[in-house]
Amino acid sequence: MDRRDALLLGLLLAAGxxxxxxxxxxxxxxxxxALGSAxxxxxxxxxxxxxxxxxxxPLDFQGPDK
Numbered sequence: 001m002d003r004r005d006a007l008l009l010g011l012l013l014a015a016g017x018x019x020x021x022x023x024x025x026x027x028x029x030x031x032x033x034a035l036g037s038a039x040x041x042x043x044x045x046x047x048x049x050x051x052x053x054x055x056x057x058p059l060d061f062q063g064p065d066k
Contacts, residue, residue, distance in 0.1 A: 016044055016048070016050075020042070020044050021040065024037065
């Protein structure tokens with residue numbers, strides 16, 4: 001993984017946790033806890049899918065050849 005990929009992964013992870021978390025907090029404070037939870041789940045879930053699709057899925061795990 002080169003430096004640019006590592007930076008992009010770090011930004012995606014931070015944004016996928018911080019942004020939905022702040023929005024969840026603000027919506028809970030505004031009296032909309034269900035909407036806040038839905039926003040958090042959608043944001044965090046999207047981040048997980050993007051990390052899986054961009055970095056984990058392309059990995060080729062193989063055992064040793066016999």
